Amino acid sequence: MAATHTAIKFASPGGQRTLIVVGCGRGGTSLVAGAATILGVPMGAPHGSTNHEDVELVNLAQGRDLDGNPMGLSAGSHLEKLRSLIQARNRANDLWGWKDPSADMYLDAISDVLRDPLVLFVNRDMAAIAQSEVNQMQGSIEQAYDMALQRFGRYWGLLQRLQWPTLLVSYERAVLDPEALLCEVADFVRLTPPTEKQREAVRRFAEGRRYRTL
Secondary structure, three states: OOOOOEEOOOOOOOOOEEEEEEEOOOOOHHHHHHHHHHOOOOOOOOOOOOOOOOHHHHHHHOOEOOOOOEOOOOHHHHHHHHHHHHHHHHHHOOEEEEEOOOHHHOHHHHHHHOOOEEEEEEEOOHHHHHHHHHHHHOOOHHHHHHHHHHHHHHHHHHHHHHOOOEEEEEHHHHHHOHHHHHHHHHHHHOOOOOOHHHHHHHHHHHHHHOOOOO
């Protein structure tokens, strides 16, 4: 099976670790987070989720409660709560992770409580991201394209600065060959090779290029 993605730096062998799936909204992060879940990585998404997002963690990072309502906390207060939640997840799992397209806004602030962070940086054609955003949220294609460009730029600068092991994932290639995605994520995260059951599951999951449950 041909390689379809690129590692900036592979993870070190052994130890406890944390998997973080990032990229633009509407950019394929749900597909990659779902693949990680199929591999057995606890990603914090509730049962039946279609976007495979850890609602508690992502909402807390934005200063919101589980229902998405603002908690009225200062930025420092909700970040401390976020750090406490991450430490609780650390105690519960040797390997766990989450997916958040807006993680560029807080990764720096929580970097010291992350154990051996590994990043899956999902890239998708920006014109496709912008069109998907317009279809979902309205607005102009120009504005949506500019927002995607800015987010990619922030992520690139952040990951260059943090120097965490990072796998660059092509959404388009992942959709064409989801089994290759599964194998390369498993190799990057230092998991055993996917079983035939997991391969079949990711093939079904990637069908149709749409949000779906596992």
